[in-house]
Amino acid sequence: MGVPGVHNCRGSFLIPRCQLRQCGPGASSCHNSSQIRSSLMVAGSTCLLADLKLHLYRKLHLCNDSDEAQLCALALLPYQVDFVKASVSRVKELIRLMMHWFKTSFASTTEENKFRRLPSSYTVELLTIYIWERAEKPLFFSLVQGMRAVLKLLVRYAEIDVVWHRHYHRKFPIFVKVYQKHTRLFILDPVNPTINVCDTCNAWDEVAHVARRSLLKPLFSRVRAEPPWLFTNDW
Missing domain, CATH: 1.10.1410.20 (2'-5'-oligoadenylate synthetase 1, domain 2)
Structure with a gap:
């Protein structure tokens, strides 16, 4: 079950099929492979940040240790x-x-x-x-x-x-x-x-x-x- 208000990143990195085709000369409708890799890296970074934030919120909710809470706050x-x-x-x-x-x-x-x-x-x-x-x-x-x-x-x-x-x-x-x-x-x-x-x-x-x-x-x-x-x- 997902946590309310938190977007589930899994399965969200869908790339249009035309972008996955081998693009030949003159195929202007397709992005080149470096652009695809860049898009994946940006999407992956966004998801990792969301997962990190969710992890920190869970720790803050459950922890009773002030030092651990302070570390989460610093993060x-x-x-x-x-x-x-x-x-x-x-x-x-x-x-x-x-x-x-x-x-x-x-x-x-x-x-x-x-x-x-x-x-x-x-x-x-x-x-x-x-x-x-x-x-x-x-x-x-x-x-x-x-x-x-x-x-x-x-x-x-x-x-x-x-x-x-x-x-x-x-x-x-x-x-x-x-x-x-x-x-x-x-x-x-x-x-x-x-x-x-x-x-x-x-x-x-x-x-x-x-x-x-x-x-x-x-x-x-x-x-x-x-x-x-x-x-x-x-x-």
Whole structure:
């Protein structure tokens, strides 16, 4: 029996019969053998990656050993990188803008706040991608409008509840196990369904306070939401 949401790769490498014929001179409708080999290699690599990911998810679901779980999480890191890299250029610019905001808007670490943990860079990336998707994934948009939307979300951080299903199905056992116990604030890692990336931060109140102050600055204070950011009017 297959695992829900996971494509079975076996039997999927079907090549049209014309491609398997010996192609003579002038047989322009047929690909040459090197192209066929390349197609097989790409398809095979895709299947191997899917099988590896499925294997890691099964191990995460069954293992009770923290070291083994950490090794599985490390093996999934390339998929996290790919998830962010798949964003359009304008989103990456907005991510860089938000990274700069986090680096320049908060008090430096002191003896008094040495245990403070702000959101990780990965959390900032996912928050930004989520806001962009809420805006229906525009290819081009105002960075001011986009940043304003992210800041308004940070002010309302307690309502954040984000899940992606590109790598694991909503009926996948490990996802069901984690999601049944989840509470807000919640951003489930789109690649590793055992990790709530919001848990890396213990200073969300401070983040909301700084975001609220930033929205009062001239850059944002007189800005009204424009399409496709009108959903932020409810915030």
